[in-house]
Amino acid sequence: EENVGDDDSYSEYGKKDISEHACRYCGVANPACVVRCNVPSCRKWFCNSRGNTSGSHIVNHLVRAKHKEVCLHKDSPLGETILECYNCGCRNVFLLGFISAKTESVVVLLCREPCLSVNALKDMNWDLSQWCPLIDDRCFLQWLVKVPSEQEQLRARQISAQQINKVEELWKTNPDATLEDLEKPGVDDEPQPVAVKYEDAYQYQNVFAPLIKLEADYDKMMKESQSKDNLTVRWDIGLNKKRIAYFVFPKEDNELRLVPGDELRLRYSGDAVHPAWQSVGHVIKLTAQEEVALELRASQGFPVDVNHGFSVDFVWKSTSFDRMQGAMKTFAVDETSVSGYIYHHLLGHEVEVQMVRNTLPRRFGAPGLPDLNASQIFAVKSVLQKPVSLIQGPPGTGKTVTSAAIVYHMAKQGQGQVLVCAPSNVAVDQLAEKISATGLKVVRLSAKSREAVSSPVEHLTLHYQVRHLDTSEKSELHKLQQLKDEQGELSSSDEKKYKALKRATEREISQSADVICCTCVGAGDPRLTNFRFRQVLIDESTQSTEPECLIPLVLGAKQVVLVGDHCQLGPVIMCKKAARAGLAQSLFERLVLLGVKPIRLQVQYRMHPALSEFPSNSFYEGTLQNGVTINERQSPGIDFPWPVPNRPMFFYVQMGQEEISASGTSYLNRTEASNVEKIVTTFLRSGVVPSQIGVITPYEGQRAYIVNYMSRNGALRQQLYKEIEVASVDSFQGREKDYIILSCVRSNEHQGIGFLNDPRRLNVALTRARYGIVILGNPKVLSKQQLWNGLLTHYKEHECLVEGPLNNLKQSMVQFQKPKKIYN
Amino acid sequence: DEEVHFRQRVIEVDPLEEAEFEKELKALMQESLDSRKLELRARPTINMVIPMNIFEGPTKDHHGRGGFEVESGDEMLDEEPGGSKEVRVKVLVKRGSKQQTKQMYIPRDCSLVQSTKQKEAAELEE
Ligand SMILES: [Zn+2]
Ligand SMILES: [Zn+2]
Ligand SMILES: [Zn+2]
Numbered sequence: 001e002e003n004v005g006d007d008d009s010y011s012e013y014g015k016k017d018i019s020e021h022a023c024r025y026c027g028v029a030n031p032a033c034v035v036r037c038n039v040p041s042c043r044k045w046f047c048n049s050r051g052n053t054s055g056s057h058i059v060n061h062l063v064r065a066k067h068k069e070v071c072l073h074k075d076s077p078l079g080e081t082i083l084e085c086y087n088c089g090c091r092n093v094f095l096l097g098f099i100s101a102k103t104e105s106v107v108v109l110l111c112r113e114p115c116l117s118v119n120a121l122k123d124m125n126w127d128l129s130q131w132c133p134l135i136d137d138r139c140f141l142q143w144l145v146k147v148p149s150e151q152e153q154l155r156a157r158q159i160s161a162q163q164i165n166k167v168e169e170l171w172k173t174n175p176d177a178t179l180e181d182l183e184k185p186g187v188d189d190e191p192q193p194v195a196v197k198y199e200d201a202y203q204y205q206n207v208f209a210p211l212i213k214l215e216a217d218y219d220k221m222m223k224e225s226q227s228k229d230n231l232t233v234r235w236d237i238g239l240n241k242k243r244i245a246y247f248v249f250p251k252e253d254n255e256l257r258l259v260p261g262d263e264l265r266l267r268y269s270g271d272a273v274h275p276a277w278q279s280v281g282h283v284i285k286l287t288a289q290e291e292v293a294l295e296l297r298a299s300q301g302f303p304v305d306v307n308h309g310f311s312v313d314f315v316w317k318s319t320s321f322d323r324m325q326g327a328m329k330t331f332a333v334d335e336t337s338v339s340g341y342i343y344h345h346l347l348g349h350e351v352e353v354q355m356v357r358n359t360l361p362r363r364f365g366a367p368g369l370p371d372l373n374a375s376q377i378f379a380v381k382s383v384l385q386k387p388v389s390l391i392q393g394p395p396g397t398g399k400t401v402t403s404a405a406i407v408y409h410m411a412k413q414g415q416g417q418v419l420v421c422a423p424s425n426v427a428v429d430q431l432a433e434k435i436s437a438t439g440l441k442v443v444r445l446s447a448k449s450r451e452a453v454s455s456p457v458e459h460l461t462l463h464y465q466v467r468h469l470d471t472s473e474k475s476e477l478h479k480l481q482q483l484k485d486e487q488g489e490l491s492s493s494d495e496k497k498y499k500a501l502k503r504a505t506e507r508e509i510s511q512s513a514d515v516i517c518c519t520c521v522g523a524g525d526p527r528l529t530n531f532r533f534r535q536v537l538i539d540e541s542t543q544s545t546e547p548e549c550l551i552p553l554v555l556g557a558k559q560v561v562l563v564g565d566h567c568q569l570g571p572v573i574m575c576k577k578a579a580r581a582g583l584a585q586s587l588f589e590r591l592v593l594l595g596v597k598p599i600r601l602q603v604q605y606r607m608h609p610a611l612s613e614f615p616s617n618s619f620y621e622g623t624l625q626n627g628v629t630i631n632e633r634q635s636p637g638i639d640f641p642w643p644v645p646n647r648p649m650f651f652y653v654q655m656g657q658e659e660i661s662a663s664g665t666s667y668l669n670r671t672e673a674s675n676v677e678k679i680v681t682t683f684l685r686s687g688v689v690p691s692q693i694g695v696i697t698p699y700e701g702q703r704a705y706i707v708n709y710m711s712r713n714g715a716l717r718q719q720l721y722k723e724i725e726v727a728s729v730d731s732f733q734g735r736e737k738d739y740i741i742l743s744c745v746r747s748n749e750h751q752g753i754g755f756l757n758d759p760r761r762l763n764v765a766l767t768r769a770r771y772g773i774v775i776l777g778n779p780k781v782l783s784k785q786q787l788w789n790g791l792l793t794h795y796k797e798h799e800c801l802v803e804g805p806l807n808n809l810k811q812s813m814v815q816f817q818k819p820k821k822i823y824n
Numbered sequence: 825d826e827e828v829h830f831r832q833r834v835i836e837v838d839p840l841e842e843a844e845f846e847k848e849l850k851a852l853m854q855e856s857l858d859s860r861k862l863e864l865r866a867r868p869t870i871n872m873v874i875p876m877n878i879f880e881g882p883t884k885d886h887h888g889r890g891g892f893e894v895e896s897g898d899e900m901l902d903e904e905p906g907g908s909k910e911v912r913v914k915v916l917v918k919r920g921s922k923q924q925t926k927q928m929y930i931p932r933d934c935s936l937v938q939s940t941k942q943k944e945a946a947e948l949e950e
Contacts, residue, residue, distance in 0.1 A: 052837065063848050090860070104914075
């Protein structure tokens with residue numbers, strides 16, 4: 001049986017039309033039990049029950065808010081009455097009390113000061129000896145304002161004293177805030193952290209929804225603050241006849257990286273000759289010269305004879321976050337979103353191990369793919385038999401090929417279309433290409449905003465297939481398409497017809513595919529709304545957040561394969577608060593915590609065996625085997641001064657000081673940068689070509705400085721240096737280069753080593769090179785960190801820790817510091 | 825009828841919270857008192873004569889009685905069977921310059937009632 005959410009109280013409370021006079025703490029709305037705070041700016045209702053606190057709700061409010069006047073409900077025994085002294089009209093409830101007439105059953109409210117102490121009263125008909133205060137034992141007189149019944153109190157919200165204090169605090173700045181706003185993490189509150197197990201999908205949603213909201217808010221705030229002014233624009237026209245504006249979008253260290261598909265608004269404020277103008281467009285390309293190519297949506301009115309003085313804003317879209325929220329909701333409310341087994345498994349419930357009853361293929365490889373090794377075959381075989389499996393693919397172990405083989409066999413099982421996803425477009429493209437090579441019919445579904453972005457698998461994309469479907473029935477669509485291309489737009493009736501035809505064709509093509517490939521967020525595309533996928537494979541799943549991973553799963557998953565490597569970088573979470581609460585932990589990692597053992601691919605085909613040794617020992621318990629030999633990784637004719645022949649690696653000791661970069665937000669190290677140039681030049685002189693070299697540095701300041709420095713001071717042709725990729729660790733994840741130069745930058749004794757103290761980032765940095773690696777850094781600083789200390793010791797033991805000029809490298813005798821414990 | 829069972833409520837109040845709340849409440853009381861003592865030097869004139877017609881008891885016909893009217897608070901509420909637990913009292917309030925009474929039930933063991941009853945008893949003895 002599927003779980004029914006046990007959080008009824010919460011949803012009920014949301015659904016109910018909350019009466020205006022309901023207690024703002026607990027929701028009790030019995031007119032006999034509530035009073036209204038009479039402070040004009042407040043006017044909130046509270047009941048006279050104590051709940052779990054020492055004073056009744058109304059008294060709690062009055063004390064916390066320092067409010068002193070109240071009014072009874074119109075349906076209460078006394079009717080709508082402001083409580084006040086009968087004699088002087090004082091309304092301070094902390095001073096009021098009842099007295100009774102000496103002989104008659106008449107009572108009256110009287111203030112303690114001064115009325116009660118006035119002598120004149122003593123001679124009258126009133127008994128002053130029994131002044132009965134309105135507030136007694138931290139509660140209003142129960143015969144004046146009734147205490148809600150036990151039953152009423154149990155059905156009410158159970159509010160704690162802490163919550164009361166918090167909401168009172170909130171009301172000081174936002175009088176309309178509700179208790180739900182308390183659950184929303186505020187400015188100072190830490191959100192509820194992620195758990196390993198969840199009671200049900202509602203609880204799951206309650207934890208993740210606020211985290212996604214936090215990340216979305218942060219993302220929006222950051223991106224929308226990215227306006228750049230005074231840009232110089234170069235105009236062009238694309239093949240599709242659309243206007244393209246080229247400009248340089250200055251980068252900063254704030255992790256905002258434009259990617260193709262991002263939407264920007266280009267503005268011109270106007271001048272004597274030109275009116276003010278603006279248009280939105282999509283980034284279709286980022287050139288090697290760091291120029292952004294923006295394909296504009298407008299069809300006319302471009303100030304093409306102007307080049308200077310443009311501004312650009314980021315147009316933030318909530319789509320990806322909306323889809324994550326949507327997937328969590330579907331997971332909770334739609335019983336058919338995933339199979340019962342997967343539902344309970346993902347939530348961490350005890351479920352009996354289930355095997356998938358499928359006939360296994362005789363061989364586990366697939367046509368068009370390289371032969372599989374033993375650990376890859378084992379992975380394919382076990383995955384096909386299990387409803388949920390994890391494959392860990394360390395660097396260079398062929399996880400794309402393995403994934404493609406799995407998808408091939410799944411598709412052959414005849415359970416319907418297979419959905420293949422990854423968080424990044426690059427990874428989806430790579431996988432789509434490999435799967436297509438097996439002969440399966442693949443449709444690569446791209447976001448509409450990326451249709452103009454060039455892709456290595458363009459022929460597999462849905463929009464391409466729609467345009468190039470060569471049947472006579474489609475001639476109408478083609479005609480309209482041609483017309484649209486030529487004129488830029490269609491008449492409204494033609495546009496309607498065009499859209500309908502296009503949708504039908506898209507659907508037809510998608511339905512006839514064996515495999516649909518898209519990003520995780522892309523799986524929430526409306527074009528897949530009515531599709532069901534029993535089998536889902538997610539590559540690079542360790543780089544996506546859980547809610548992101550959920551998007552492809554809630555389309556009916558019965559068999560799930562998560563591929564990734566939790567020893568490499570995880571998802572990038574920009575909001576620190578959300579990251580701290582655990583949003584950066586992937587579903588893959590949580591399943592590992594729940595005891596699912598990942599199947600590890602064990603043979604690496606990328607690195608020279610000397611380069612894989614340290615990563616294997618430090619990150620993979622020494623299990624990585626080398627599928628390449630030393631000979632296969634020796635580049636003939638390349639004469640580079642490696643200190644130890646057959647060990648194409650060294651740590652180049654740098655003592656230069658780091659500085660704050662010009663932008664003031666990043667770090668640079670000039671000595672290191674000049675040595676990077678010398679190493680690059682030596683590589684180029686020895687016959688290595690620029691595309692074989694990658695320079696990794698964690699700081700944008702250093703990256704910009706190196707690019708600049710090399711092209712100005714490089715000993716060889718400028719163009720050669722411009723073709724060398726200089727980037728952050730993160731942008732190299734999932735890729736490889738023949739030679740890697742890693743510039744660590746930070747030499748500051750006091751401030752730690754910044755970006756590189758994440759072991760997973762170090763793992764990625766160290767495992768990109770196939771033929772050789774050079775690391776530049778200050779061992780005195782780096783050795784304080786345990787993992788770096790190990791790396792330095794490893795290099796030192798192999799006589800690869802060196803200093804001095806490049807043509808005369810000497811072993812360094814620099815002393816290491818004692819490592820501190822890591823707290824990762 | 826559906827029978828609904830509730831587990832016994834055990835209210836556990838954090839003693840620290842309770843102490844802190846009590847302190848705040850006392851402070852507010854004291855502050856209220858002090859402010860009155862300082863501000864209201866001039867003693868108010870007393871205007872607390874019990875209107876004579878109040879003794880006529882509650883009535884729905886409260887028109888044409890000058891500045892005084894009697895309103896019944898809750899007509900549906902009958903006196904407790906046996907009249908043992910609660911007694912009906914008239915609450916005297918002012919609405920603007922008008923005097924009003926509203927009826928209300930208060931527990932018989934309330935000190936307000938007690939004093940009246942004792943007085944009545946004492947008077948009877950005399
Ligand atoms: Zn108030
Ligand atoms: Zn309440
Ligand atoms: Zn008074």
